[in-house]
Ligand code: HEC
């Protein structure tokens with residue numbers, strides 16, 4: 001009994017130390033008012049789950065961050081890659097909830113088992129690292145698009161993939177950053193079909209079959225994925241690819257394609273990327289598939 005009575009005040013002291021960081025409520029973008037006790041709960045949750053990577057001040061320099069690729073996000077920048085909002089605009093809380101609960105495939109950002117008040121609290125706390133973008137009732141949340149209807153469906157999936165190949169290599173020229181997946185003869189034939197002229201040998205970029213790292217806004221080179229090899233951060237199915245293509249990957253160089261290509265082309269590209277993703281399952285099939293680009 002004696003031991004307990006000494007421990008008790010000590011414990012409450014420790015807890016109140018952590019929870020006393022914020023004394024006042026804050027108003028964030030979209031007019032969201034968050035109480036001091038919510039922010040303190042977020043602070044405690046962050047110290048338990050996030051600090052080892054994202055760092056005490058949110059600068060992405062926690063003790064586990066060394067040598068990590070991609071590096072943990074510097075949350076003081078206030079820019080985010082995978083929110084479903086127009087590039088450069090602010091995520092909604094549901095975007096943060098999704099990213100935290102699902103994680104980002106192929107990165108150290110795992111799915112975190114946080115729900116309800118604690119999930120919301122840690123999201124609100126993350127905003128305090130970037131007051132320049134979040135604080136103030138005048139700030140607004142990002143624009144969301146409606147997802148266009150799938151014009152193909154499972155029945156016409158093969159049509160979508162064939163169309164996607166052409167949009168990928170010619171109309172949208174995704175190979176500016178990503179690699180090509182067809183040989184030059186085939187790509188030239190696509191150009192004849194779309195632009196009425198074959199491609200001359202000197203019109204093919206020397207790095208057609210390479211990944212072109214991008215500078216982006218995150219202070220490290222961002223490598224565009226090879227869809228037949230790399231895990232894709234925010235992708236789980238064809239619809240999730242359509243969503244990513246609409247918004248792009250903010251600040252990474254990967255542009256948004258909504259209204260740059262038609263809705264039908266968006267879905268065709270998504271089916272095509274999903275088809276390429278399947279080669280990840282089978283090394284032999286992948287090698288045979290990529291061998292034709294050496295022809
Ligand atoms: C083991 C390391 C690690 C831990 C722990 C971790 N993260 Fe991350 N986090 C990352 C990495 C790495 C990225 C960058 C992924 C990328 O750029 O593709 C990231 C990215 C993010 C992003 C940016 C998402 C975007 O769309 O740009 C947010 C927000 C974030 N983390 C919040 C959290 C929160 C909140 C926690 C705790 C609940 C947490 N992270 C725990 C490694 C971690």
Ligand code: HEC
Nearest residue numbers: 172174176177214222223224232233234235249252253254
């Ligand atoms: C200017 C360069 C650039 C162009 C052009 C480009 N991308 Fe990207 N793309 C990137 C980069 C860089 C990434 C990696 C982003 C990251 O992980 O931070 C990326 C990532 C992706 C992803 C993965 C998203 C995720 O959740 O991990 C998909 C899918 C994708 N691009 C498809 C396309 C398609 C299809 C096109 C053509 C319509 C295209 N990209 C054109 C640079 C580009």
